[in-house]
Amino acid sequence: MYYCMEYLQGKHFSVTDPKNINTVIYEINKTEKSKSKNLPKFTIERLDSIEELRDDQKKKTFFVDEPKKSGNQLLFLSFEKDTVTVNMGVLKNDEVKFSKKPIPMSFDTIYNDTGKEYYKEFNYTPNMKRPISIIDPETGDEVKPILYYDSKTNEVKGKCKLKPNKSYLAFEIK
Secondary structure (H helix, E strand, O other), rough: OOOHHHHOOOOEEEEEOOOOOEEEEEEEEEEOOOOOOOOOOOEEEEEEEEEEOOOOOOEEEEOOOOOOOOOOOEEEEEEEOEEEEEEEEEEEEEEEEEOOOOEEEEEEEEEEOOOOOOEEEEEOOOOEEEEEEEOOOOOOOOOOOEEEEEEEOOOOEEEEOOOOEEEEEEEEOO
């Protein structure tokens, strides 16, 4: 694929992992105070990445579209078999520094043992910045929401369909 450099904006950085580890990174965004009081204080947005295999390692390059002068808050999730390693960082200027002062977060493991499909609901935001993310820890992929209109609240909402007898990682920035 060919990219014309004059159209590329933003910043990029790389992470190298062993083949058995899958790192995904989210940008944490503070919601503007002038917006509706119903909005969460923070939203998250997964960074786009490309992956390159090198012998027994994977090099992933992540892209931040709108670098901020004050720095972009980042959440690193590294999935390995039955564990998830969590790190906070800041992309400022041309370097990523790991944060000494983390933002409070809550983590849950969702496990559906009912034998039926289960739906986790959340309020929809058109730019896919939202307060909660549900991830399949085996693949590191987000569970894609199904959108619907809730006539009781007069809002568009999303539902994430969770398979039975499977664990998921859900996190929210508080």
